[in-house]
Amino acid sequence: MDAVIENFPLLWGGFLRTLALFGIGAVGSLVLGTLVAAMRLSPVAPMRAVATVYTEWLRNTPLTLVLLGFAVVVPNLGLAPRGVDSQTAFFILAAIGLTLYTSPFIAEGIRSGVNAIPVGQAEAARSIGLGFGQTLSEVILPQAIRMVIPPIVNVLIALVKNTSVAGGFFVVELIGASRAAINARGDQVLAILLSVAVFYLAVTIPLGRLQTYVEKRVAVLR
Amino acid sequence: MRFRTATAVAAIAAAGALVLAGCTDSSAPEGDGGDNPTSEQVPYEDGTTMAELADAGSITIGTKFAQPLFGLAGPDGIPQGFDIEIGKIIAGQLGIAPEDIKWVETVSANREPFIESGQVDIVIATYTINDKRKEVVSFAGPYYEAGQDILVPSGNPEGITGPEWFQDNPDKTVCTVSGSTSLANIQEYTTNILEAADYADCLDPIRNGQAVAVTTDNVILAGLADQSDGEFEVVNNPFTAEPYGIGLNHDDTDFRMWINDVLEQSYEDGSWAAAWEATAGKVLDLPTPPAVDRY
Numbered sequence: 178m179d180a181v182i183e184n185f186p187l188l189w190g191g192f193l194r195t196l197a198l199f200g201i202g203a204v205g206s207l208v209l210g211t212l213v214a215a216m217r218l219s220p221v222a223p224m225r226a227v228a229t230v231y232t233e234w235l236r237n238t239p240l241t242l243v244l245l246g247f248a249v250v251v252p253n254l255g256l257a258p259r260g261v262d263s264q265t266a267f268f269i270l271a272a273i274g275l276t277l278y279t280s281p282f283i284a285e286g287i288r289s290g291v292n293a294i295p296v297g298q299a300e301a302a303r304s305i306g307l308g309f310g311q312t313l314s315e316v317i318l319p320q321a322i323r324m325v326i327p328p329i330v331n332v333l334i335a336l337v338k339n340t341s342v343a344g345g346f347f348v349v350e351l352i353g354a355s356r357a358a359i360n361a362r363g364d365q366v367l368a369i370l371l372s373v374a375v376f377y378l379a380v381t382i383p384l385g386r387l388q389t390y391v392e393k394r395v396a397v398l399r
Numbered sequence: 400m401r402f403r404t405a406t407a408v409a410a411i412a413a414a415g416a417l418v419l420a421g422c423t424d425s426s427a428p429e430g431d432g433g434d435n436p437t438s439e440q441v442p443y444e445d446g447t448t449m450a451e452l453a454d455a456g457s458i459t460i461g462t463k464f465a466q467p468l469f470g471l472a473g474p475d476g477i478p479q480g481f482d483i484e485i486g487k488i489i490a491g492q493l494g495i496a497p498e499d500i501k502w503v504e505t506v507s508a509n510r511e512p513f514i515e516s517g518q519v520d521i522v523i524a525t526y527t528i529n530d531k532r533k534e535v536v537s538f539a540g541p542y543y544e545a546g547q548d549i550l551v552p553s554g555n556p557e558g559i560t561g562p563e564w565f566q567d568n569p570d571k572t573v574c575t576v577s578g579s580t581s582l583a584n585i586q587e588y589t590t591n592i593l594e595a596a597d598y599a600d601c602l603d604p605i606r607n608g609q610a611v612a613v614t615t616d617n618v619i620l621a622g623l624a625d626q627s628d629g630e631f632e633v634v635n636n637p638f639t640a641e642p643y644g645i646g647l648n649h650d651d652t653d654f655r656m657w658i659n660d661v662l663e664q665s666y667e668d669g670s671w672a673a674a675w676e677a678t679a680g681k682v683l684d685l686p687t688p689p690a691v692d693r694y
Binding site for chain 1: 607
């Protein structure tokens with residue numbers, strides 16, 4: 178245990194970076210995912226096609242490949258963020274990669290909620306003269322999202338754990354920090370790994386509790 | 400009464416047979432006929448690790464599988480390199496042929512756990528000796544003294560001469576592996592450090608301008624430079640001393656002193672130099688062997 182206490186500043190710094198990756202990834206993928214779901218449902222065929230290709234491509238590519246593309250290919254093309262130091266640049270690239278990777282899962286979750294809404298809702302909205310955007314934002318999505326809170330939170334919990342993959346691409350998050358701690362104190366590897374697991378649980382368990390709370394608050398009563 | 404006597408006689412006979420079986424000499428180690436000088440019929444004291452290993456006829460050595468020049472596994476999964484050659488010298492002294500050595504891949508995180516749990520007998524894996532590690536395992540050697548150095552693109556466009564250059568240029572990034580001793584050493588000069596998961600990952604950031612140099616032990620850098628076909632070069636100004644040792648069980652002083660004897664003999668009879676020339680010597684000059692530390 179003393180190995181954990183000794184290296185606590187290191188592990189804490191890694192934990193904060195994991196939280197930052199999760200925060201940016203969660204907000205970004207929720208926004209992007211909703212947009213992609215809306216595009217998938219739109220009456221404009223090219224938008225549906227673009228959204229479908231986007232979803233299929235990013236959902237089926239392993240996260241390691243996506244992050245590899247952002248960490249190696251993007252800087253090679255000269256598109257790395259300028260004006261910041263390398264560590265921040267790679268952090269931004271990893272955050273973008275995680276956001277893009279998680280968004281199709283959110284999009285499909287939202288779309289499954291929309292499919293569960295009785296079609297009469299959309300028909301009624303149309304008959305009172307609401308356009309597509311209004312139907313979606315005023316009638317359909319408020320009901321749909323309330324129904325798919327569990328799958329969405331599922332994806333967010335997976336995102337917390339996926340941030341560890343960024344540790345292989347120049348971002349010193351919790352797993353990267355634990356590697357440093359293990360190298361310094363090779364005799365207490367188990368204690369360090371257990372503490373890392375506790376750090377992750379400190380994020381995912383509250384997420385689960387939040388899910389229960391939000392679910393109860395917004396339950397759709399039929 | 401008769402039954403009891405018969406049982407007693409049978410028990411004594413069985414005990415006698417066991418005692419006689421235990422008294423037979425364990426077979427003395429035979430010469431392996433290989434390149435390494437072997438001990439001839441040297442009986443080791445019972446109970447020492449040397450006796451156990453010589454009897455078993457095989458030894459398990461932890462080494463690196465992904466370190467050019469020192470421990471690099473080919474497609475067949477058998478590692479080659481200077482650490483492997485040192486392992487063969489030691490095994491040879493136990494009468495164990497190179498084919499009977501079991502090579503296990505050890506990385507930084509599992510070197511001490513493997514030694515402690517007995518999964519490996521010794522670890523020869525670019526293993527730097529330091530006091531922290533001496534609390535957990537013991538070290539024979541050192542058998543080589545590396546130094547931390549800096550790798551730059553060929554021609555050294557930034558004109559990096561040593562770690563002090565980063566003190567004068569704090570906006571330039573240096574790359575190293577997260578959690579390594581190299582990281583701790585370079586942190587004394589700068590905080591602008593890019594941390595990668597592996598040394599070879601550091602080369603791409605240099606190519607696309609995210610970092611200007613890689614820093615770690617000069618032998619690892621020499622391996623990277625060698626594989627890069629002239630794209631990178633080593634500054635050749637080592638600024639630390641990284642003694643590479645052979646890790647083994649913390650309390651096994653007999654084995655440790657014996658390995659130290661083997662190392663000193665290999666310095667004198669030329670087998671250490673031959674091992675170097677066959678592996679790392681293709682890229683680096685032959686150094687003088689360091690004095691072993693008997694602590």
